Amino acid sequence: MSQSAPAVPPVIVALxxxxxxxxxxxxxxxxxHLKDWSGVAGGLPLAILRPRSTDELSRMLAICHAHxxxxxxxxxxxxxxxxxxxxxxxxxVSLERMNRIERIDIDSGTVTVEAGAILQNVQExxxxxxxxxAVDLGARGSCxxxxxVATNAGGNRVIRYxxxxxxxxxxxxxxxxxxxxxxxxxxxxxxAGMDLKHLFIGSEGLLGVVTRIVFKLQPLPRGVSTAIVALxxxxxxxxxxxxxxxxxxxxVSAFEIMWRDYLQTAVEAGRLRAPLAGDYPVYxxxxxxxxxxxxDARRFEAMLEQAIEAxxxxxxxxxxxxxxxxxxxxxxxxxxxxxxxxxxxLNFDVSVPVAHIGDCAQRVRANLERDWPQLKALFFGHVGDxxxxxxxxxxPQDHDSLxxxxxxxxxxxxxxxxxxxxxxxxxxxxxxxxxxxxxxAEIALMHSLKQALDPKGLLNPGKVL
Amino acid sequence: MSQSAPAVPPVIVALxxxxxxxxxxxxxxxxxHLKDWSGVAGGLPLAILRPRSTDELSRMLAICHAHxxxxxxxxxxxxxxxxxxxxxxxxxVSLERMNRIERIDIDSGTVTVEAGAILQNVQExxxxxxxxxAVDLGARGSCxxxxxVATNAGGNRVIRYxxxxxxxxxxxxxxxxxxxxxxxxxxxxxxAGMDLKHLFIGSEGLLGVVTRIVFKLQPLPRGVSTAIVALxxxxxxxxxxxxxxxxxxxxVSAFEIMWRDYLQTAVEAGRLRAPLAGDYPVYxxxxxxxxxxxxDARRFEAMLEQAIEAxxxxxxxxxxxxxxxxxxxxxxxxxxxxxxxxxxxLNFDVSVPVAHIGDCAQRVRANLERDWPQLKALFFGHVGDxxxxxxxxxxPQDHDSLxxxxxxxxxxxxxxxxxxxxxxxxxxxxxxxxxxxxxxAEIALMHSLKQALDPKGLLNPGKVL
Numbered sequence: 001m002s003q004s005a006p007a008v009p010p011v012i013v014a015l016x017x018x019x020x021x022x023x024x025x026x027x028x029x030x031x032x033h034l035k036d037w038s039g040v041a042g043g044l045p046l047a048i049l050r051p052r053s054t055d056e057l058s059r060m061l062a063i064c065h066a067h068x069x070x071x072x073x074x075x076x077x078x079x080x081x082x083x084x085x086x087x088x089x090x091x092x093v094s095l096e097r098m099n100r101i102e103r104i105d106i107d108s109g110t111v112t113v114e115a116g117a118i119l120q121n122v123q124e125x126x127x128x129x130x131x132x133x134a135v136d137l138g139a140r141g142s143c144x145x146x147x148x149v150a151t152n153a154g155g156n157r158v159i160r161y162x163x164x165x166x167x168x169x170x171x172x173x174x175x176x177x178x179x180x181x182x183x184x185x186x187x188x189x190x191x192a193g194m195d196l197k198h199l200f201i202g203s204e205g206l207l208g209v210v211t212r213i214v215f216k217l218q219p220l221p222r223g224v225s226t227a228i229v230a231l232x233x234x235x236x237x238x239x240x241x242x243x244x245x246x247x248x249x250x251x252v253s254a255f256e257i258m259w260r261d262y263l264q265t266a267v268e269a270g271r272l273r274a275p276l277a278g279d280y281p282v283y284x285x286x287x288x289x290x291x292x293x294x295x296d297a298r299r300f301e302a303m304l305e306q307a308i309e310a311x312x313x314x315x316x317x318x319x320x321x322x323x324x325x326x327x328x329x330x331x332x333x334x335x336x337x338x339x340x341x342x343x344x345x346l347n348f349d350v351s352v353p354v355a356h357i358g359d360c361a362q363r364v365r366a367n368l369e370r371d372w373p374q375l376k377a378l379f380f381g382h383v384g385d386x387x388x389x390x391x392x393x394x395x396p397q398d399h400d401s402l403x404x405x406x407x408x409x410x411x412x413x414x415x416x417x418x419x420x421x422x423x424x425x426x427x428x429x430x431x432x433x434x435x436x437x438x439x440x441a442e443i444a445l446m447h448s449l450k451q452a453l454d455p456k457g458l459l460n461p462g463k464v465l
Numbered sequence: 466m467s468q469s470a471p472a473v474p475p476v477i478v479a480l481x482x483x484x485x486x487x488x489x490x491x492x493x494x495x496x497x498h499l500k501d502w503s504g505v506a507g508g509l510p511l512a513i514l515r516p517r518s519t520d521e522l523s524r525m526l527a528i529c530h531a532h533x534x535x536x537x538x539x540x541x542x543x544x545x546x547x548x549x550x551x552x553x554x555x556x557x558v559s560l561e562r563m564n565r566i567e568r569i570d571i572d573s574g575t576v577t578v579e580a581g582a583i584l585q586n587v588q589e590x591x592x593x594x595x596x597x598x599a600v601d602l603g604a605r606g607s608c609x610x611x612x613x614v615a616t617n618a619g620g621n622r623v624i625r626y627x628x629x630x631x632x633x634x635x636x637x638x639x640x641x642x643x644x645x646x647x648x649x650x651x652x653x654x655x656x657a658g659m660d661l662k663h664l665f666i667g668s669e670g671l672l673g674v675v676t677r678i679v680f681k682l683q684p685l686p687r688g689v690s691t692a693i694v695a696l697x698x699x700x701x702x703x704x705x706x707x708x709x710x711x712x713x714x715x716x717v718s719a720f721e722i723m724w725r726d727y728l729q730t731a732v733e734a735g736r737l738r739a740p741l742a743g744d745y746p747v748y749x750x751x752x753x754x755x756x757x758x759x760x761d762a763r764r765f766e767a768m769l770e771q772a773i774e775a776x777x778x779x780x781x782x783x784x785x786x787x788x789x790x791x792x793x794x795x796x797x798x799x800x801x802x803x804x805x806x807x808x809x810x811l812n813f814d815v816s817v818p819v820a821h822i823g824d825c826a827q828r829v830r831a832n833l834e835r836d837w838p839q840l841k842a843l844f845f846g847h848v849g850d851x852x853x854x855x856x857x858x859x860x861p862q863d864h865d866s867l868x869x870x871x872x873x874x875x876x877x878x879x880x881x882x883x884x885x886x887x888x889x890x891x892x893x894x895x896x897x898x899x900x901x902x903x904x905x906a907e908i909a910l911m912h913s914l915k916q917a918l919d920p921k922g923l924l925n926p927g928k929v930l
Contacts (some may be wrong), residue, residue, distance in 0.1 A: 107703050107820035108851070154654050160715075163654065166631055181906050187816040187851035189619050189628065189887035191667055192895070192902040193929055194911050198663030202656055219711040238572050246684040249756035250625075251714060291714035292764055299760050351652040355572035386573070386652035422654035430657070437657040441646050445918075446659050452917035453910075464658055 011067035011091070012047055018059055023050055033092050036077040036084050037139070040428055043088025045072070052097050054172060054180055054211045061209070062178030064091060070461050071176075073205040075147025076118065078139035080347070081427025083151065083204045083463055090461070093209060095146050102212070104129045109217045110169060110186050115146025115210045122215075131217035132289075134161035137423075138333070146210040152202030154423035156332075159384035160253040160289065161218060164201065170214030171197040175207075176454040186214050199449065204425050205460040207453045223293030224253070225300035226325040229307075230280035230315040234358025237284055239312045241354075241383055247303040248288055255384045256285040256332050259361070262378040262391075266334035269341045275328055276315050284313075284383070285332050287325070335391070338378065342393035346402065348409050351386040352418035360416055361388060367408040368392065375405075387422040410436050426464045434464070476532035476556070477512055483524055488515055498557050501542040501549050502604070505893055508553025510537070517562050519637060519645055519676045526674065527643030529556060535926050536641075538670040540612025541583065543604035545812070546892025548616065548669045548928055555926070558674060560611050567677070569594045574682045575634060575651050580611025580675045587680075596682035597754075599626035603798065611675040617667030619888035621797075624849030625718040625754065626683060629666065635679030636662040640672075641919035651679050664914065669890050670925040672918045688758030689718070690765035691790040694772075695745035695780040699823025702749055704777045706819075706848055712768040713753055720849045721750040721797050724826070727843040727856075731799035734806045740793055741780050749778075749848070750797050752790070800856070803843065807858035811867060813874050816851040817883035825881055826853060832873040833857065840870075852887040875901045891929045899929070 015024045027045035034042055046069075051057035064071050070090040077084055086092050095116035102112040104126055111126050111133060120140040126133040135148055137155035147153075149171065153164045161167065170185040183197045200208050231237050237257055244252050258266070263283050267274055275283075290296030300318070307313045319325035339345055352360045361379045368377050375395065381388040392405055410420050414436040421430050421437070434443065446465055450457070480489045492510035499507055511534075516522035529536050535555040542549055551557050560581035567577040569591060576591050576598060585605040591598040600613055602620035612618075614636065618629045626632065635650040648662045665673050696702050702722055709717050723731070728748050732739055740748075755761030765783070772778045784790035804810055817825045826844045833842050840860065846853040857870055875885050879901040886895050886902070899908065911930055915922070 105818065105820055106707070108818040109849075110818070152656050152660070154656070158653060162627075162631065165660070166627065179906055181910065182904060183907060184882070185884070186818040186882065187884055187887065188623060189816045189847070189850040189852045190884040190902070191617050191619070191888055191890045192884045192886045193891055193899055193907070194668050194671075194914065195617070195630070195663065195666070196907060196910055198660065198666075199914075201660070201663075203659050206659075219707075219715055221714060222711065242571070242684075246687065247756045249686060249716060249754055249761070250684055251716065289714055291712045292767065295760065295764055295767070296714070299757055302757065302760070351654045353570065353573040353575070353651040355570055382654070384574075385654040387654045417649070417651065419650070419652055419655040419657045421657045422652065423656055425656045426658055434658055437655070439647060441644055442648060442658070442661060445646065445661055448917045449659065449664075449914075452913045 009046060011064060011069045014063045014067065015047065015049065015060060018063060019056060023056065025050065032077070033074060033094060034086065036079040036082060038080050038082045038429055040082030040085050042085035045086040045090050045092045048092045048094055050094050050097050054174065057093065057209060057211060058174050058178045058180050060093065061174050061176065065177045065456065065458060068456060068458065070458050072460055073150070073209045075144035075150065076139065076142040078143040079147065079151065079427060080424045081429040083425055083427030085428065087462060095144060098211065101125050106131055108186055111215050111217055113145050113213055115144060115212060117145045119143050119145055119148060126217060127220065130220055132220045133215055134218050135164050135167055135215065145213050149201055149210050149213055150203065150205050151425045154385070154387065156254045156256065156382065158382065159255055160251065165198065167216050168197060168201055168213060169216050171200060171210060172212035173200050173208035173210050176456065176459050181208065184212065184214055188216065204427060204464050206450055206464055207459065219291065221289035221291065223290050223296060224287055224325065225290060225297050226287040226319040226328055227304060228275040228317050228328045229284045229286060229313045230276050230278065231282045231284060231313050233281055236312055237282055237383060240284065240307055243307055243312060244286060244303055247306065248299065251288045251290065252286060253289040254285065254287045255382070257381055257383045258283045258285070258332065259379040262380045263331060265338055265378055266331050269337035270330060270334040272330055272334060273327060275317055275331065278315060280314055285328055338391060342376065344395055344397060346392040346395045346405055348390040349422050349424045350388050350409065350413045350418055350420055351422035352388065352413060352416040354383060354386045356416045357381065357383060357386060357388050360412055360418070363412045364390060364409050367412065371408065372405065385422070406433065428463060431464065474511060476529060476534045479528045479532065480512065480514065480525060483528060484521060488521065490515065497542070498539060498559060499551065501544040501547060503545050503547045503894055505547030505550050507550035510551040510555050510557045513557045513559055515559050515562050519639065522558065522674060522676060523639050523643045523645050525558065526639050526641065530642045530921065530923060533921060533923065535923050537925055538615070538674045540609035540615065541604065541607040543608040544612065544616065544892060545889045546894040548890050548892030550893065552927060560609060563676065566590050571596055573651055576680050576682055578610050578678055580609060580677060582610045584608050584610055584613060591682060592685065595685055597685045598680055599683050600629050600632055600680065610678050614666055614675050614678055615668065615670050616890045619850070619852065621719045621721065621847065623847060624720055625716065630663065632681050633662060633666055633678060634681050636665060636675060637677035638665050638673035638675050641921065641924050646673065649677065649679055653681070669892060669929050671915055671929055672924065684756065686754035686756065688755050688761060689752055689790065690755060690762050691752040691784040691793055692769060693740040693782050693793045694749045694751060694778045695741050695743065696747045696749060696778050698746055699826070701777055702747055702848060705749065705772055708772055708777060709751060709768055712771065713764065716753045716755065717751060718754040719750065719752045720847070722846055722848045723748045723750070723797065724844040727845045728796060730803055730843055731796050734802035735795060735799040737795055737799060738792060740782055740796065743780060745779055750793055803856060807841070809860055809862060811857040811860045811870055813855040814887050814889045815853050815874065815878045815883055815885055816887035817853065817878060817881040819848060819851045821881045822846065822848060822851060822853050825877055825883070828877045829855060829874050832877065836873065837870065871898065893928060896929065
C-alpha cells in the first residue's frame with residue numbers, strides 16, 4: 001500500500017504559484033509564530049506568509065480572499081492578550097520582512113516606516129537624526145511599529161506625548177480583499193474628509209493589515225530630570241500631579257505611582273537599593289524631558305521644593321546622574337522580576353477616571369483580601385492616564401478561581417465607568433469582559449464596521465468581538 | 466373658491482405630536498438657520514428642530530428616519546464651507562438648547578458638555594475652575610462644542626495641544642435611526658475594543674449627531690511669553706522653529722508665519738503699529754504657555770538670543786506686557802479687516818508637509834502672478850502644523866475665473882501630497898476638490914461607512930461626498 005503525501009490545500013498552491021515558496025512557509029516551519037507573550041495556546045496555522053512589500057501582501061490577501069481563507073496578522077508577538085495567536089488552519093501574515101525605515105524628515109517632523117520595523121530601531125534612527133519618536137514601551141526591542149499601531153500601544157510617556165494613535169499622521173493598510181488603502185498623510189492638520197486611519201489604529205487587525213506608517217516626531221530632549229517622591233496617600237499623589245503639571249506646564253513626561261507593597265516587592269525581587277530611607281504608603285516616579293538642562297533642572301527642583309514646603313509630599317530624591325535615574329526606573333521596570341518570582345500571576349491593565357484610581361485600588365484590594373486573604377496583590381500605574389496595573393501573585397490555576405479574581409477587579413472598574421483594557425487591547429484573553437466597558441450599541445457598531453470592511457470575516461477571526 | 470392652507474407634511478405632524486410645537490419650528494421661522502459664515506446659499510428647510518435633550522433628539526431622528534426625512538445638524542453656524550447649510554425641504558436640527566456645561570472634574574482633567582455649549586463659555590468655565598480647554602479658534606464666541614468636534618476644529622494652539630480630535634476623550638452621538646451611542650470615556654488610555662468616537666470626529670455630520678462630549682483639560686498656564694520675529698525666508702523660519710521647539714521642549718504654543726505682504730496689508734487694514742522698525746521678508750509670531758513665569762520668561766529670552774547670535778533670525782520684539790502681546794496678535798487676527806477691505810476674496814486653507822510650505826507658497830504665488838498679475842495674494846499660516854492660508858484679494862466673480870484660481874492653488878497642493886482643507890472641512894464648497902487630496906479607494910471607504918451607519922442617506926445629504 002503506497003502512502004501519499006497529504007494534499008496541499010488549493011489556497012497554498014495558489015499562493016506558492018503567485019509568490020514563491022520562500023514567501024509561503026508551511027505552518028509548522030517556524031514555531032515562534034504560534035504564540036505571543038501572553039502564552040495563550042492557539043492552533044497550527046496552515047502557512048506563514050512573509051511578504052516583502054505592500055504589493056506582495058496585497059496579492060496574498062487577494063488570493064486568501066478568493067479562497068475564503070482566514071488570516072492572522074503578526075507583528076513582534078509581544079502582545080499580552082493573544083491578539084496575534086493563530087487559530088488552527090488559519091494563515092499567518094508576518095510583517096517581519098517589511099522592516100525598512102523609509103525616511104526621516106526632520107523639517108516636516110515625520111518618520112516613515114514599514115510596519116515590520118522594530119520600534120527600538122526606529123527610535124534609534126530618529127534619535128541619531130535629532131528627533132524623538134515618542135512611542136515607547138517595554139517591548140521596544142521586539143515589538144513592531146505596525147503592531148504598535150494595530151494595538152494603539154501606550155507606555156510610560158503617554159502623559160506627555162499621547163498614545164500611539166496621537167503620534168500617527170499617516171497609514172497604509174491592505175484590506176481583507178487585497179485593496180491597498182493609502183492614507184500616507186504627513187500633516188498635523190488635514191480635514192479633507194473623514195480621517196479613515198483611526199478606524200485601523202487600535203482595531204487589532206480586524207479591519208485591515210497595517211503596512212506603512214508616518215509617525216509624528218517630537219523635539220529631542222536635551223536632558224531629563226528624574227525624582228522619586230514619597231507621599232501619604234493617593235489624594236496627595238493627585239495634588240502633587242496637579243502641582244507638577246501646572247508648574248512644569250505640561251512637560252511632565254512620566255508620573256508613575258507605586259503603592260508600598262509593589263515598591264517593596266520590586267526592590268526585593270530585583271535586589272535593588274531602596275530609593276528613600278523611610279517607609280511610605282505611596283511613591284511616585286516623576287520625570288521631565290527638557291530643552292535647557294541647567295535652567296530646567298532648577299525649575300524641576302523648585303517644583304519639588306514647593307511641594308515639600310506645602311506638605312504635599314513627604315520626601316524626595318532627585319537623580320543626580322543617569323545612573324541614579326536608571327536606578328529609580330529599575331524599580332518601576334522591576335515588574336519583570338516580580339512576575340518571575342511570584343508566578344503564576346494574574347495581571348490587570350485597567351483604567352478609571354484619574355480622580356477615582358485611589359478608591360478603585362482600595363476597593364479591589366478589599367475585594368481580594370476578603371475572598372483570598374492568602375493572595376498578595378501589587379498596585380502601580382500611570383496616574384496621569386488613569387491607568388492602574390494590578391498584579392495578583394501566585395494565583396490558583398483553576399478556571400473558576402481565576403474568573404472570580406477577574407470579576408473582583410473588573411466589577412469595580414465597571415462601576416467607575418472604566419476600561420478593562422487600558423493599554424493591552426482585547427485579543428482573545430479579555431473578550432469575555434468586553435461588555436464590562438462597552439455597551440451593546442457600541443459592540444453592535446463594531447460588528448457593523450467589521451461587516452462593512454471584511455464581510456467574509458477573514459481578518460483575525462475570533463479576536464476582540 | 467376657498468383657499469386651503471398648504472398641507473402639513475406627515476413628518477412634521479408626527480414630530481409635533483411627539484415633541485410639541487416649540488421644539489418644531491417652521492422652516493422660515495428663524496432665518497439665521499439658513500446659512501453659515503461661508504455665505505453659501507442653501508434652500509428653505511421644512512422645519513427647525515430644537516431638542517432640549519439627547520432623548521428628545523433621539524425621538525426626533527427616529528421619526529425622521531421612519532419618514533425618510535433628510536436632516537442637517539447645526540452648531541454655531543461659523544463654518545466656512547457650507548457644511549451646515551440646509552437644502553430645500555430638509556429638516557434642521559439645531560443643538561442650541563443643549564448647551565449645558567455638565568461637569569468640570571479637575572482631578573480627572575475632564576470637562577463634560579452638551580454639544581450646543583458655546584466654546585468660549587466652556588473655556589471660561591474651565592479657566593475659572595483652574596484648567597485650560599485648549600480647543601480654541603477665532604469663532605470661539607459663537608461656535609459650539611459639537612460643531613468643533615464634528616469638524617475637528619484646528620486653530621492657533623494646535624502646534625502644542627493638538628486638534629480638537631486630540632482633546633476629545635468621550636462622545637455621545639445619536640445615529641440616523643435615533644439610536645443613542647454613548648462612548649463617554651473619561652480616560653486617556655482605553656483600548657477595550659475599537660475606538661468608535663473617531664468615526665464621528667471630523668465627519669461633518671454625515672454619520673451621526675454629536676450630543677455630548679468629554680474634553681481633556683490641560684494645566685492652566687501661569688504666564689505666556691510672546692514675541693514677533695523677523696527672518697530672511699521660509700528656510701530660516703523652519704530652522705528657528707526647530708530651535709525653539711527643542712530649546713523650549715515642546716512648549717511653543719503658537720508659531721504663526723506671516724509673509725511681508727500679509728503683515729503690511731494687515732497693519733494697514735487694521736491701522737496697527739508695525740511691530741518692528743525694519744522691513745523684512747518673513748515674520749513669525751511665537752508664544753509659549755508656561756508655569757513658572759519668571760524663570761520661563763528667561764528661558765524664552767535665552768532661546769531668542771541664541772537664535773539671533775546664530776543668525777537664524779534678524780530681529781525680535783518680546784512683548785513686555787499683555788497689551789504688547791495683544792498688539793502682536795492683532796496683526797495675525799487682522800485677517801478679518803483684510804477680508805473686509807479686499808472683498809470679494811478667495812480664502813484657502815491648505816496643508817502640505819512642513820518642509821514644503823515655503824516652496825508651495827512660492828509656486829502658488831508664481832502661478833497667480835503669471836495668470837492674474839493684477840491680483841494681490843497674501844500668505845500666512847500655522848507652520849508647525851503644515852497649515853498655509855492664502856487670501857486672494859478682489860477676485861473676479863465669474864465661475865470660470867474662480868475655478869481657475871482654485872486650480873492654481875489646489876494643483877500645487879496636490880503635487881506635495883497636501884490637503885485642500887487643513888482646518889475647515891469639505892462641506893459643500895470644497896467637494897469638487899476632494900479628489901485632489903484623497904484617493905478613489907479612500908472615497909469608496911467613506912461611502913461604505915456612510916452606507917453602514919446611515920443606509921438611507923438621511924444625515925447631512927450632499928455634503929463632503
